[in-house]
Amino acid sequence: xxGRAVSIxxxxxxxxxxxxxxxxxxxxxxxxxxxxxxKPFILPGFSQERIMRGTxxxxxxxxxxxxxxxxxxxxxxxxxxxxxxxxxxxxADSSGFTTVKNLPEDVSGNLRPAFATLLAAVAFGVIVLxxxxxxxxxxxxxxxxxxxxxxxxxxxxxxxxxEKEAVYIVCHARGDEVQGIxxxxxxxxxxxxxxxVRTEADGKDLGFVPDAKVDTGGTEPQGPPC
Numbered sequence: 032x033x034g035r036a037v038s039i040x041x042x043x044x045x046x047x048x049x050x051x052x053x054x055x056x057x058x059x060x061x062x063x064x065x066x067x068x069x070k071p072f073i074l075p076g077f078s079q080e081r082i083m084r085g086t087x088x089x090x091x092x093x094x095x096x097x098x099x100x101x102x103x104x105x106x107x108x109x110x111x112x113x114x115x116x117x118x119x120x121x122x123a124d125s126s127g128f129t130t131v132k133n134l135p136e137d138v139s140g141n142l143r144p145a146f147a148t149l150l151a152a153v154a155f156g157v158i159v160l161x162x163x164x165x166x167x168x169x170x171x172x173x174x175x176x177x178x179x180x181x182x183x184x185x186x187x188x189x190x191x192x193x194e195k196e197a198v199y200i201v202c203h204a205r206g207d208e209v210q211g212i213x214x215x216x217x218x219x220x221x222x223x224x225x226x227x228v229r230t231e232a233d234g235k236d237l238g239f240v241p242d243a244k245v246d247t248g249g250t251e252p253q254g255p256p257c
Contacts, residue, residue, distance in 0.1 A: 044068055105131050126171070126197040167232055168200040168253035170245040173212055178238040182206025182225030189238045198228040198245065201236055202257035211243025224252050 035046045050067075095104050108129045116125040172192045179186040182204045192198065206225045224242035229235060247253045 170247045172196045176244040182239040200226045200253045202254040203252040204257040209241035
């Protein structure tokens with residue numbers, strides 16, 4: 032069956048693999064799907080030209096070469112990311128990076144540290160509730176921007192971020208209205224939404240930048256309210 036050509040909706044496709052039943056988390060809750068095909072990558076508010084210049088989203092499923100461990104795969108990725116950034120320095124996702132997860136970790140997360148902590152807490156008769164780190168959202172700065180202590184233009188400047196610099200969005204808040212250049216060369220946008228950002232996933236929060244100056248891959252505010 033592999034390599035066989037099939038026609039779907041008057042379009043020719045080549046069968047490249049056969050999948051067993053997979054966890055819904057891999058493909059979304061669509062248990063009736065029987066065939067998976069390539070699809071043009073479309074984002075609301077993004078022109079095709081903007082998408083072709085690089086976007087920060089891609090999820091693939093693969094199998095390591097026989098004999099390779101996941102640690103070896105992870106060790107090889109930084110050089111591949113650097114090669115992409117060198118070859119395509121002008122693309123918006125040239126500052127991004129690739130991560131790898133194995134199947135159990137992807138479906139249920141890495142629960143070993145949590146179980147170890149729980150067992151230790153039970154052994155000592157103490158359980159500590161941990162709020163944990165907030166979920167972060169990726170973004171790319173569209174143009175050089177001041178980082179403010181609060182979501183207002185007259186608030187204290189606490190730093191600057193450069194064009195195409197990658198950031199992590201922690202939460203969002205409403206503040207002064209700001210006009211942005213529009214992602215992908217689109218029309219300018221005006222919004223009162225400001226994003227609280229950091230430049231490292233495990234780093235400190237820097238402050239607020241206007242959402243109009245951040246390419247988040249969509250039009251909705253990212254993260255919970257601050």
